[in-house]
Amino acid sequence: MKNTSFIWENYAELLTSYCLDAKPGERILIQSTALAEPLLEAVYAQLIQKGCYPELHVELQNTKKTLLTYGNEAQFKHTGALHSLAIETFDAILSIDAPYDRKALKDIAPSRISIFDEARAGRRKLMSERSHRGEIRWCICVFPTEAGAREADMSIADYQDFVFSACFLNTDNASAAWRQLSQSQQVITDRLNQATEVHYKAPHLDIRFSTQGRRWINSDGRRNMPSGEVFTSPVEDSVNGHIFFTYPVIYTGKEISGIQLKIVNGTVVEWNATEGKETLDAIFTIPGANRIGEIAIGLNPNIQHFSKNILFDEKMAGTVHMAIGASYPEAGGKNESGIHLDFITDMPADSQIIADGEVVYRNGALI
Numbered sequence: 589m590k591n592t593s594f595i596w597e598n599y600a601e602l603l604t605s606y607c608l609d610a611k612p613g614e615r616i617l618i619q620s621t622a623l624a625e626p627l628l629e630a631v632y633a634q635l636i637q638k639g640c641y642p643e644l645h646v647e648l649q650n651t652k653k654t655l656l657t658y659g660n661e662a663q664f665k666h667t668g669a670l671h672s673l674a675i676e677t678f679d680a681i682l683s684i685d686a687p688y689d690r691k692a693l694k695d696i697a698p699s700r701i702s703i704f705d706e707a708r709a710g711r712r713k714l715m716s717e718r719s720h721r722g723e724i725r726w727c728i729c730v731f732p733t734e735a736g737a738r739e740a741d742m743s744i745a746d747y748q749d750f751v752f753s754a755c756f757l758n759t760d761n762a763s764a765a766w767r768q769l770s771q772s773q774q775v776i777t778d779r780l781n782q783a784t785e786v787h788y789k790a791p792h793l794d795i796r797f798s799t800q801g802r803r804w805i806n807s808d809g810r811r812n813m814p815s816g817e818v819f820t821s822p823v824e825d826s827v828n829g830h831i832f833f834t835y836p837v838i839y840t841g842k843e844i845s846g847i848q849l850k851i852v853n854g855t856v857v858e859w860n861a862t863e864g865k866e867t868l869d870a871i872f873t874i875p876g877a878n879r880i881g882e883i884a885i886g887l888n889p890n891i892q893h894f895s896k897n898i899l900f901d902e903k904m905a906g907t908v909h910m911a912i913g914a915s916y917p918e919a920g921g922k923n924e925s926g927i928h929l930d931f932i933t934d935m936p937a938d939s940q941i942i943a944d945g946e947v948v949y950r951n952g953a954l955i
Contacts, residue, residue, distance in 0.1 A: 598757050599729075600630035604638060606763040607727040607810050608680045612639030617674040619645040620684035624731035627684060645670055649688040656696045656704060664700065665707035675715050679724060685899065686731035690739045694841035698870030701840050706874055709926035712914055720917040729755075729813040730899060739838070740895035753890045754814040754900055769816060770808035773887055776954055777818050780804040783943035786822075788883075788908060790939035792834070795851070795910075797883060798826035802920040807884075816888025816903040821921025825854040827880045831910065835932040838896050842867045847931055849910075854879055856912065874913070876925025881915035884908065885941070885949065886932075902930050906952035908941075909933070 604610045616635055620628060628644065635642040655663060674681055693701065718724040730736065730751055737747035752758050756765035780786070781804050788795040802820050809815040829851055836845035846862025856878040861868045872878055888903040895901060902909045914928040915921025934952070935941075941949035949955065 595752055595757055596626050596630040598762055599627060599752075599755070600634045602755070602757070602762045602766075603631055603682060603727060603729060603813065604634040606766055607729075607813055608682060608725055609810075610635055610638050610640050610680065613641070614679035615641045615643070615674075615677070616680045616682065617643050617645060617671075617678050618682045618684070619647075619671070620731065621647050621649070621686045621688060623688065623733050624684045624686035627686075627731050631682065631684075643674075650692060653692045653696070656693060656700050661703055664704045667708055667711050672711060675711055675718070675724070681724065681726045683726070683728045684731050685728065685736075685897075686733050687735045688733070689841075690735050690838065690896070691841040696840065698840075698842075698867050702870055702874050706926040709875070709914075709924060712926065712928070713924055716914070716917050725810075727811055727813055728899060730897065736895070736897060739897065740893065742893075742895075747895075750893060750895065751900075754888065754903075755809075756814075756890065766809040769888075770806060773806045773808060773816070773818055776885070776887075776948065777804050777806040779948055780818065780820070780943055783946075785944055786883075787940075787942040788829075788831075789942065790933075790935055793829070793831040793933060795827065795829035795831055795883075797822035797828070797880075799823065800826075803918070805916070805919055812899055812903075814888055814891065814900060814903060816891065816905075817884050817886050817909075819882050819884035819916070819919070821881060821915035821919040821923070822883055823854075824879060824915075824921075824923055827851050827854045827883075831931075831933065833931040833933045835894055835901060835907075835934075836863075836896070837929065837931055838898070839864075839867060839871065839929060843896075844868050849931075851880065856880070871912075871927065871929065874925060874927050876923055877913045877927050877929075879912065879915075879923045879925070880910060881913045881921060881923050881925070881928055882909075882911035882919075882930070884910075887954075898930050898932075901932055904932070906935055907932050908935055 844864030850858035886907040913925035915923040
């Protein structure tokens with residue numbers, strides 16, 4: 589692994605140039621926690637040198653927990669003037685995930701969290717609409733912290749290397765590495781965009797859906813860093829079948845595992861979980877959460893370890909994922925919700941993805 593000073597500079601250059609494509613005169617919000625100080629300093633310096641007007645929003649430990657523990661419903665629904673202004677008027681937003689404690693909200697009642705999430709549906713919609721129109725760019729990334737390392741069951745040194753490798757930061761030119769991955773992913777993106785009926789099939793799942801009038805998108809690291817997936821928002825009433833998710837979901841610090849869904853005409857009509865069923869029940873009370881917002885294929889070759897961080901885990905090569913809730917307007921999706929929550933499953937032996945009758949993916953790999 590290269591020294592960390594090189595990594596932060598390389599990371600900052602990747603985020604500001606490749607991901608955000610920052611230009612002189614642009615207003616850019618950078619949001620994170622104080623733990624990400626080395627990366628925040630590097631990003632801020634890069635943006636200043638590019639002639640931008642960066643603004644920092646740095647949270648302290650337990651900010652959200654304090655609100656959800658002691659606040660009232662009106663306070664939960666207050667979305668915050670700074671973030672709202674940025675979504676309405678800024679040119680770009682960079683969110684650096686740098687947690688103090690992944691499980692900080694585990695003792696908060698799911699109903700209180702649902703109110704908080706529902707209140708942000710309008711903000712999510714506006715962000716999606718402005719992004720779709722090309723009025724705002726955004727990127728979500730990770731700064732490796734002790735909390736992230738604990739969740740991934742790694743030492744902090746190993747976790748740092750995991751994050752850096754997943755983002756191709758150990759290379760001399762991370763942007764070039766991402767452009768190369770983008771080109772390889774474009775091949776499957778183009779093939780899927782020629783199809784209208786898609787079938788995911790494995791021993792633990794059987795899902796069919798239509799992409800008529802929809803678009804598969806090559807997620808090549810410009811919005812998520814790391815990325816490495818292709819995704820779409822299926823026709824809302826076309827998704828049918830059942831699926832078992834082999835990986836747990838972490839939602840507001842609570843783990844939900846053994847998730848099973850039955851979907852009829854695009855609506856989740858039955859759900860179960862071996863652990864965290866109460867949390868899953870609360871999630872499905874959120875308006876729009878019982879619809880499928882996204883279906884995707886993970887393709888990042890450098891992510892081979894489940895880390896309990898969806899930003900990485902949904903990109904694992906050999907997996908597929910589905911999200912309930914809000915869909916993507918740029919893919920043609922129409923579902924609106926205050927939540928977008930991804931569930932991941934392996935595609936092992938005897939698995940296939942079939943596009944208009946042609947097998948395009950078998951046993952965890954493209955063919």
